[in-house]
Amino acid sequence: MDIIEVDNVRKSYGDNEAVGGISLRVGEGEVVALLGPNGAGKTTTVEILEGYRKRDSGSVSVLGMDPWHAGSAFRSRVGLVLQECALPPGLTVLELLTLYAAYYEHARSPKEVLALVGLEGVEGMRVRKLSGGQQRRIDLALALIGDPALIFLDEPTTGFDPGARRSAWEIVKGMQSIGKTVVLTTHYMDEAYALASRLYIIARGKVVEEGTPDAIIQRSQRRTRITFSHADVHELPPVEGDVQRDGGSVVVETDVPLKALHTLTGWAIDNTVNVENLEVKNPSLEDVYLELTNA
Amino acid sequence: MHNLRKLLRQLQFEQRAFWRNPASAVFTFVFPVIILVVLGNVNSHARFQVGAHSYSYDDYLAPAMSTYGIISATFVSLAMILSIRRDSGVLKRFQGTPLGSTMFIVSILISSLINVVIMMVLTIGLGMISLGVHFPANALETTAIMLFGAVCFAGLGVAMAALIPNSDAAPAIVNGIFFPIAFISGIFFPISGSSILGRIGNFFPISHYTTAVFDAYNPIGTAPKVAGTDVLILAAWGVAGILLAIRRFKWEPSRR
Ligand SMILES: Nc1ncnc2c1ncn2[C@@H]1O[C@H](COP(=O)(O)OP(=O)(O)OP(=O)(O)O)[C@@H](O)[C@H]1O
Numbered sequence: 422m423d424i425i426e427v428d429n430v431r432k433s434y435g436d437n438e439a440v441g442g443i444s445l446r447v448g449e450g451e452v453v454a455l456l457g458p459n460g461a462g463k464t465t466t467v468e469i470l471e472g473y474r475k476r477d478s479g480s481v482s483v484l485g486m487d488p489w490h491a492g493s494a495f496r497s498r499v500g501l502v503l504q505e506c507a508l509p510p511g512l513t514v515l516e517l518l519t520l521y522a523a524y525y526e527h528a529r530s531p532k533e534v535l536a537l538v539g540l541e542g543v544e545g546m547r548v549r550k551l552s553g554g555q556q557r558r559i560d561l562a563l564a565l566i567g568d569p570a571l572i573f574l575d576e577p578t579t580g581f582d583p584g585a586r587r588s589a590w591e592i593v594k595g596m597q598s599i600g601k602t603v604v605l606t607t608h609y610m611d612e613a614y615a616l617a618s619r620l621y622i623i624a625r626g627k628v629v630e631e632g633t634p635d636a637i638i639q640r641s642q643r644r645t646r647i648t649f650s651h652a653d654v655h656e657l658p659p660v661e662g663d664v665q666r667d668g669g670s671v672v673v674e675t676d677v678p679l680k681a682l683h684t685l686t687g688w689a690i691d692n693t694v695n696v697e698n699l700e701v702k703n704p705s706l707e708d709v710y711l712e713l714t715n716a
Numbered sequence: 717m718h719n720l721r722k723l724l725r726q727l728q729f730e731q732r733a734f735w736r737n738p739a740s741a742v743f744t745f746v747f748p749v750i751i752l753v754v755l756g757n758v759n760s761h762a763r764f765q766v767g768a769h770s771y772s773y774d775d776y777l778a779p780a781m782s783t784y785g786i787i788s789a790t791f792v793s794l795a796m797i798l799s800i801r802r803d804s805g806v807l808k809r810f811q812g813t814p815l816g817s818t819m820f821i822v823s824i825l826i827s828s829l830i831n832v833v834i835m836m837v838l839t840i841g842l843g844m845i846s847l848g849v850h851f852p853a854n855a856l857e858t859t860a861i862m863l864f865g866a867v868c869f870a871g872l873g874v875a876m877a878a879l880i881p882n883s884d885a886a887p888a889i890v891n892g893i894f895f896p897i898a899f900i901s902g903i904f905f906p907i908s909g910s911s912i913l914g915r916i917g918n919f920f921p922i923s924h925y926t927t928a929v930f931d932a933y934n935p936i937g938t939a940p941k942v943a944g945t946d947v948l949i950l951a952a953w954g955v956a957g958i959l960l961a962i963r964r965f966k967w968e969p970s971r972r
């Protein structure tokens with residue numbers, strides 16, 4: 422049985438259908454990303470899985486339990502970072518971690534989780550004096566302190582500087598390597614690509630695409646783009662694919678990039694054409710994402 | 717064992733959060749103390765009549781300021797803290813842990829009862845030392861009534877937090893309710909129960925609490941026995957508050 426099994430879940434706020442029949446599977450040890458634009462329904466979906474919100478219909482099983490009716494047995498096995506980070510005021514980092522550690526029967530030590538999130542040496546600082554990104558990492562440390570089997574991260578790296586994002590990725594990869602299951606939401610393509618073994622692209626409350634990042638790109642049937650410019654107005658050779666010319670700049674979209682490049686470069690050398698800004702771009706997750714979510 | 721450790725940690729957290737927030741600690745404790753000392757010293761020669769007996773103003777003020785302080789430490793303080801924590805998402809974060817909402821509420825109630833006991837000792841002690849007020853004639857009954865009222869006002873505080881639409885409005889709403897009612901309930905000066913203000917005041921729990929505490933405190937040994945009706949009305953408000961709190965209290969930030 423999968424750790425998370427969701428079938429045809431719906432949730433409306435008034436007439437606004439935030440989640441319109443989503444189905445998901447997350448297996449043990451997977452890192453699964455929910456990717457989608459603002460208002461797509463990611464937080465609503467995740468919060469249904471976390472037991473914060475009640476679904477209108479559909480079935481949900483998380484760790485074999487229905488999160489809406491689950492109690493502390495569920496809570497002690499699930500770690501979470503909410504989209505908005507809220508830490509109680511007045512405490513130092515160590516006091517806060519010690520407090521949360523007391524909630525769990527098998528907690529990790531505060532030192533250990535601080536090392537996991539790369540925030541050593543801040544134990545004595547007041548939480549509210551830390552920067553926004555540092556507070557977010559403390560939030561992540563709190564999610565890990567109960568040594569949960571399953572971790573939900575709702576936009577874990579929003580507001581991080583590029584370096585901090587990379588180290589957050591390392592943390593998530595680290596969690597995966599010790600067998601944790603992670604469900605995260607993100608707006609960032611590169612994040613989904615770097616972390617997720619599988620992803621669900623969500624738009625307007627529905628799953629519009631799912632699979633490994635590479636499979637999604639492949640299925641999208643987007644073609645490789647070859648672009649260059651040349652000063653002389655020569656006739657182009659016949660190329661397999663679509664060719665667009667705008668004066669001296671050329672865009673070729675093709676399914677056979679190697680062959681097309683061979684034709685083009687051969688033509689350029691034979692005719693001593695001065696080719697500039699030659700670029701070959703594989704279809705990216707971003708292209709696919711924009712196409713799927715803007716429709 | 718695990719639950720006991722959880723409770724103690726949570727209690728420690730509540731106490732730290734309270735005392736490290738200057739606004740809450742100062743508002744709760746410094747106000748009643750200042751009012752007690754200032755009003756008490758300014759009016760120390762005033763006397764007034766209750767039934768056949770004449771009391772000094774200070775004998776009246778000290779127990780009244782205890783009730784004022786207890787209401788600050790329960791109703792006012794809980795309504796503020798809970799609505800702020802709810803809107804900042806702290807409560808939601810707690811809810812995502814195995815702490816449990818019962819454990820959370822029990823801890824914050826015990827923590828505010830600790831503050832109530834400190835408040836009782838502080839106001840009565842200060843009344844005795846600086847104003848020469850007598851020790852309660854029946855210390856056990858006085859303590860019991862004070863703590864009973866504390867529980868009722870704590871319930872009303874949680875209910876108030878449930879009714880406050882957003883935390884920015886909390887101070888205005890809570891104080892806007894508390895001060896006028898405290899005033900017409902005779903917390904600062906005795907107010908005749910047959911006057912218009914007094915009659916309005918009698919609808920609310922504060923005047924009954926003040927009266928019951930005064931009767932139990934019985935500073936010069938001539939007060940009537942604590943009236944059952946005062947205790948019942950106080951209890952009715954407390955129960956109503958607790959029921960409302962159970963039905964309406966929300967853990968998630970309100971959407972604005
Ligand atoms: N508590 C709520 N009450 C009313 N409407 C809500 C509530 N929460 C979410 N919505 C609405 O549901 C829809 C989905 O919101 P949700 O927060 O799930 O999106 P999201 O994918 O997490 O967006 P973002 O990337 O901006 O965080 C939105 O239209 C939002 O306005």
Ligand SMILES: [Mg+2]
Binds near residue numbers: 464465575
């Ligand atoms: Mg969201």
